[in-house]
Amino acid sequence: xxxxxxxxxxxxxxxxxxxxxxxxxxxxxxxxxxxxxxxxxxxxxxxxxxxxxxxxxxxxxxxxxxxxxxxxxxxxxxxxxxxxxxxxxxxx
Numbered sequence: 680x681x682x683x684x685x686x687x688x689x690x691x692x693x694x695x696x697x698x699x700x701x702x703x704x705x706x707x708x709x710x711x712x713x714x715x716x717x718x719x720x721x722x723x724x725x726x727x728x729x730x731x732x733x734x735x736x737x738x739x740x741x742x743x744x745x746x747x748x749x750x751x752x753x754x755x756x757x758x759x760x761x762x763x764x765x766x767x768x769x770x771x
Contacts, residue, residue, distance in 0.1 A: 689739040693732065700728045 699705065709724040 686739060693735045693739060697732050
């Protein structure tokens with residue numbers, strides 16, 4: 680499957696965000712002895728970031744519904760309109 684347009688850009692953006700999110704100096708920022716609901720902060724960061732990346736991939740993989748196209752109706756000359764046009768020409 681070839682990605683084109685915005686899907687390709689979105690995939691590149693998600694990949695770059697993922698690489699930045701698991702960059703060791705950034706993980707060190709969250710490597711603190713603090714506990715939240717008895718879980719280490721680094722554990723919550725990694726799994727929260729992972730869940731966020733899964734959400735972004737799901738958003739990028741979603742298929743868009745094609746916009747409904749309204750059919751173009753071209754006016755076709757009917758006998759009535761032709762008669763009216765010919766009457767206008769006769770009057771002038």
